[in-house]
Amino acid sequence: MYTFVIQVDRKPGLSDPEGATTARALHDLGFTGVEHVSFGRTITIDIDAENSHDALATVESMCAKLLANPVIEHYTIDATS
Amino acid sequence: MYTFVIQVDRKPGLSDPEGATTARALHDLGFTGVEHVSFGRTITIDIDAENSHDALATVESMCAKLLANPVIEHYTIDATS
Numbered sequence: 001m002y003t004f005v006i007q008v009d010r011k012p013g014l015s016d017p018e019g020a021t022t023a024r025a026l027h028d029l030g031f032t033g034v035e036h037v038s039f040g041r042t043i044t045i046d047i048d049a050e051n052s053h054d055a056l057a058t059v060e061s062m063c064a065k066l067l068a069n070p071v072i073e074h075y076t077i078d079a080t081s
Numbered sequence: 082m083y084t085f086v087i088q089v090d091r092k093p094g095l096s097d098p099e100g101a102t103t104a105r106a107l108h109d110l111g112f113t114g115v116e117h118v119s120f121g122r123t124i125t126i127d128i129d130a131e132n133s134h135d136a137l138a139t140v141e142s143m144c145a146k147l148l149a150n151p152v153i154e155h156y157t158i159d160a161t162s
Contacts, residue, residue: 022124031143047114066110
């Protein structure tokens with residue numbers, strides 16, 4: 001079994017409503033030094049495959065088909081252990 | 082200005098509905114080798130502070146008050162250049 005961690009983030013320059021809302025909430029709580037907040041997500045996947053090359057190719061296909069929105073997001077895939 | 086990346090994940094053993102739903106969707110798309118999927122989030126914060134020690138203490142306070150749910154989540158804080 002192979003494990004991959006996919007980091008998905010918004011492309012630079014696109015608005016991040018979740019980050020903006022969180023920054024406002026932090027200001028309201030008194031954290032006035034906050035300049036910017038942005039959110040991303042990590043997806044950890046365990047997958048069975050013949051070999052690590054096949055596993056990575058499969059995960060890349062998953063990202064393209066389901067896990068990320070290539071219009072507004074970019075992603076990186078890291079193999080672990 | 083200081084930048085921190087906070088990684089928030091569910092505590093081990095807790096159910097992850099988003100991960101389970103994604104695993105099913107991947108199976109439905111033909112990715113039958115998928116064994117497990119779990120989600121986490123990364124929060125990147127830029128903050129003004131007197132020094133790095135104050136900045137880290139502030140971010141730790143933010144996590145405790147707003148950014149993570151200590152009942153079901155754990156988090157790590159990394160300082161970046």
